[in-house]
Amino acid sequence: MTDRGPGALRSESARVAILRATADQLVAHGWNRLTIEGIAAAAHVGKPTIYRWWSSKSDLIADALMEGMLQLESPLPDDGGDLREDLATWLEQMLALAGDPVATATIRYLMAAAAEDEAVGRRFDEANGAMAALATRLEHAKSAGQLDAEVDVADLVDAITGVIILRVLRRAPAAPGDAQRLLGSILPR
Amino acid sequence: MTDRGPGALRSESARVAILRATADQLVAHGWNRLTIEGIAAAAHVGKPTIYRWWSSKSDLIADALMEGMLQLESPLPDDGGDLREDLATWLEQMLALAGDPVATATIRYLMAAAAEDEAVGRRFDEANGAMAALATRLEHAKSAGQLDAEVDVADLVDAITGVIILRVLRRAPAAPGDAQRLLGSILPR
Amino acid sequence: MTDRGPGALRSESARVAILRATADQLVAHGWNRLTIEGIAAAAHVGKPTIYRWWSSKSDLIADALMEGMLQLESPLPDDGGDLREDLATWLEQMLALAGDPVATATIRYLMAAAAEDEAVGRRFDEANGAMAALATRLEHAKSAGQLDAEVDVADLVDAITGVIILRVLRRAPAAPGDAQRLLGSILPR
Amino acid sequence: MTDRGPGALRSESARVAILRATADQLVAHGWNRLTIEGIAAAAHVGKPTIYRWWSSKSDLIADALMEGMLQLESPLPDDGGDLREDLATWLEQMLALAGDPVATATIRYLMAAAAEDEAVGRRFDEANGAMAALATRLEHAKSAGQLDAEVDVADLVDAITGVIILRVLRRAPAAPGDAQRLLGSILPR
DNA sequence: GATTAATCGAGACGGTACGTCCAGTCTTGGA
DNA sequence: TCCAAGACTGGACGTACCGTCTCGATTAATC
Numbered sequence: 001m002t003d004r005g006p007g008a009l010r011s012e013s014a015r016v017a018i019l020r021a022t023a024d025q026l027v028a029h030g031w032n033r034l035t036i037e038g039i040a041a042a043a044h045v046g047k048p049t050i051y052r053w054w055s056s057k058s059d060l061i062a063d064a065l066m067e068g069m070l071q072l073e074s075p076l077p078d079d080g081g082d083l084r085e086d087l088a089t090w091l092e093q094m095l096a097l098a099g100d101p102v103a104t105a106t107i108r109y110l111m112a113a114a115a116e117d118e119a120v121g122r123r124f125d126e127a128n129g130a131m132a133a134l135a136t137r138l139e140h141a142k143s144a145g146q147l148d149a150e151v152d153v154a155d156l157v158d159a160i161t162g163v164i165i166l167r168v169l170r171r172a173p174a175a176p177g178d179a180q181r182l183l184g185s186i187l188p189r
Numbered sequence: 190m191t192d193r194g195p196g197a198l199r200s201e202s203a204r205v206a207i208l209r210a211t212a213d214q215l216v217a218h219g220w221n222r223l224t225i226e227g228i229a230a231a232a233h234v235g236k237p238t239i240y241r242w243w244s245s246k247s248d249l250i251a252d253a254l255m256e257g258m259l260q261l262e263s264p265l266p267d268d269g270g271d272l273r274e275d276l277a278t279w280l281e282q283m284l285a286l287a288g289d290p291v292a293t294a295t296i297r298y299l300m301a302a303a304a305e306d307e308a309v310g311r312r313f314d315e316a317n318g319a320m321a322a323l324a325t326r327l328e329h330a331k332s333a334g335q336l337d338a339e340v341d342v343a344d345l346v347d348a349i350t351g352v353i354i355l356r357v358l359r360r361a362p363a364a365p366g367d368a369q370r371l372l373g374s375i376l377p378r
Numbered sequence: 379m380t381d382r383g384p385g386a387l388r389s390e391s392a393r394v395a396i397l398r399a400t401a402d403q404l405v406a407h408g409w410n411r412l413t414i415e416g417i418a419a420a421a422h423v424g425k426p427t428i429y430r431w432w433s434s435k436s437d438l439i440a441d442a443l444m445e446g447m448l449q450l451e452s453p454l455p456d457d458g459g460d461l462r463e464d465l466a467t468w469l470e471q472m473l474a475l476a477g478d479p480v481a482t483a484t485i486r487y488l489m490a491a492a493a494e495d496e497a498v499g500r501r502f503d504e505a506n507g508a509m510a511a512l513a514t515r516l517e518h519a520k521s522a523g524q525l526d527a528e529v530d531v532a533d534l535v536d537a538i539t540g541v542i543i544l545r546v547l548r549r550a551p552a553a554p555g556d557a558q559r560l561l562g563s564i565l566p567r
Numbered sequence: 568m569t570d571r572g573p574g575a576l577r578s579e580s581a582r583v584a585i586l587r588a589t590a591d592q593l594v595a596h597g598w599n600r601l602t603i604e605g606i607a608a609a610a611h612v613g614k615p616t617i618y619r620w621w622s623s624k625s626d627l628i629a630d631a632l633m634e635g636m637l638q639l640e641s642p643l644p645d646d647g648g649d650l651r652e653d654l655a656t657w658l659e660q661m662l663a664l665a666g667d668p669v670a671t672a673t674i675r676y677l678m679a680a681a682a683e684d685e686a687v688g689r690r691f692d693e694a695n696g697a698m699a700a701l702a703t704r705l706e707h708a709k710s711a712g713q714l715d716a717e718v719d720v721a722d723l724v725d726a727i728t729g730v731i732i733l734r735v736l737r738r739a740p741a742a743p744g745d746a747q748r749l750l751g752s753i754l755p756r
Numbered sequence: 757g758a759t760t761a762a763t764c765g766a767g768a769c770g771g772t773a774c775g776t777c778c779a780g781t782c783t784t785g786g787a
Numbered sequence: 788t789c790c791a792a793g794a795c796t797g798g799a800c801g802t803a804c805c806g807t808c809t810c811g812a813t814t815a816a817t818c
Binding site (some may be wrong): 574575576577578581607609612614615616619716 | 765767770
């Protein structure tokens with residue numbers, strides 16, 4: 001497609017190993033202790049190979065994010081008829097997740113990356129499976145009349161996601177009943 | 190009070206200059222380019238003076254935050270009778286603020302600090318004047334019966350704050366009508 | 379001639395371009411800033427083409443030396459009858475040469491190459507036209523009885539060459555009368 | 568003496584360890600494989616400490632040279648009455664030294680350093696004990712009338728040193744009788 | 757008022773990681 | 788089979804900061 005002339009092609013295995021290592025190191029050590037040298041070593045790759053294809057740590061993380069390397073293993077909401085019940089169950093799981101050190105670390109380091117880097121920020125929710133699934137569930141509910149027509153699904157997803165993020169940043173563990181109460185506050189009636 | 194014995198006392202001017210420089214550098218360069226060396230130079234202070242009193246970058250930022258050095262000049266909601274109208278006006282201002290580079294930088298760098306550091310995270314909203322004012326306004330509305338008794342004010346504040354944060358991270362400029370629509374989605378009816 | 383099987387033959391133009399570029403880069407930048415990559419670029423040749431035929435920088439330089447690419451444009455001694463007069467004239471030219479930046483650079487970089495690499499060292503004077511000419515002139519003088527029979531021509535050539543080299547290394551410019559005095563010290567009477 | 572203002576003083580132990588390591592590494596690996604990183608490691612010193620005080624590899628070597636860290640353990644000429652005899656004995660030892668791998672390596676790497684770097688070149692013979700001792704011996708001989716008044720001692724020292732250097736570069740082992748023949752060629756009668 | 761100790765600014769220290777250059781090898785496609 | 792181009796792993800470069808330690812000067816409680 002693009003005429004590159006002769007010369008060896010970019011190594012796909014190196015590309016994947018680098019993104020894999022980036023995601024691993026991010027989750028393990030956080031944005032600030034994430035070193036290019038560490039990634040290069042973990043991926044068995046020379047530093048120049050990283051710098052040849054990515055311009056910065058942020059760029060790397062944004063790419064790893066988009067390749068799904070940083071996917072959180074987050075629960076997805078059921079679509080079992082009753083919206084409030086489905087959401088309550090899901091929220092409970094999500095808030096419980098907020099007690100899991102690995103999951104919260106992932107979220108926090110992603111937040112840090114998003115805060116520091118525009119590219120990560122823009123792609124932040126594109127790559128978030130839970131947000132997408134939640135949007136789908138709410139859209140379904142809305143077309144089924146379970147949700148007020150006035151409600152903007154994207155806004156509601158942001159509100160719910162935002163609460164979860166704030167709790168993660170605050171390092172606040174979930175108490176029993178939190179999910180129910182939260183839902184009652186955001187989705188009244 | 191405590192018997193310190195002889196010797197010079199801690200220099201208050203140095204303390205303030207360091208916190209001031211920390212806040213300035215954070216807003217100007219972000220968490221990652223914030224260097225102790227830079228702070229020391231800007232505050233005309235030796236590095237050991239910083240390390241004598243603070244253990245880390247995070248510690249410094251958390252302190253600067255608590256001293257109000259990083260206070261956002263955020264608008265406060267009116268308390269003029271109609272909740273929805275007051276909130277709509279305030280939200281509009283807040284979302285407009287999300288278009289201001291300095292304000293968004295401050296928020297983003299605070300997020301980064303909170304994400305990386307537990308101390309900052311825990312104090313994140315203690316130091317946020319807008320959140321406190323919003324909580325007060327909502328509490329007032331709740332006791333005036335303008336808000337469903339089921340609603341937890343703290344949760345609602347989190348939801349609204351969370352949406353704003355997500356928009357800042359996403360670098361999404363506010364469009365006209367966003368505030369109204371958003372309010373309609375989170376505070377339906 | 380020799381049956382090499384199928385495939386393209388070694389490119390003579392590439393070979394020459396590489397040696398030419400090696401000599402140019404050596405004189406221009408010195409042994410230490412001489413890069414294979416630079417030579418490859420200057421010779422419009424791929425790096426592997428260089429490594430295919432030469433094992434090291436030293437090997438390249440030794441080869442360039444033997445191909446006469448690094449020949450100094452040094453004056454040759456006259457053979458006009460009087461040995462002392464001929465040598466004085468020649469030495470004066472040589473010492474003047476030692477004031478020429480290009481010539482001294484060439485000599486110094488050759489010295490560096492000889493010091494670092496055995497192959498260059500062994501071929502050092504084989505490729506030096508001035509030393510050979512001087513030897514011839516002295517041999518002639520010796521057979522004409524102008525030089526003591528005791529004198530070993532090769533040793534005398536070394537002594538004179540050595541003095542010139544030391545002056546080049548010392549970056550000592552020649553003063554008037556140096557050639558005469560030098561000759562008086564090494565070839566007394 | 569010099570007002571440096573406040574702050575810690577330069578560490579003498581670090582300075583010496585660095586020069587020591589430089590000399591050791593130079594003799595062991597040669598100019599080209601001499602790495603600042605290697606020196607830092609061997610001297611148990613951070614790289615910036617080296618760069619703080621020396622601008623380049625050459626600078627380091629020139630300094631090590633002047634501190635006598637690279638002193639060759641070269642024999643010194645006797646002053647026993649007969650010049651030719653003393654010189655013959657000394658030259659024999661020197662040429663034998665030219666067969667010693669460590670001594671020749673030292674000389675060759677010093678040559679390389681002198682060739683590449685002006686500072687090393689200028690100080691080349693200041694730091695050479697053998698050259699100084701030879702000059703003293705010859706000066707003595709000259710004032711005793713054993714040496715022609717026409718002879719310039721410095722030139723003669725250069726000639727003898729130059730021959731030795733050329734032999735070292737040429738990797739030519741000394742044959743029996745070389746010293747005698749050489750002396751007969753340079754110091755005839 | 758002298759002593760004493762903790763402070764201060766400055767800055768050198770041993771280190772880690774940066775982002776770059778180049779080494780030497782391997783791969784690709786064309787001649 | 789060789790060539791040019793160029794990507795690869797890897798090592799060293801010279802720089803920026805880290806967090807610690809050491810200096811000489813200053814300052815204030817204790818003697």
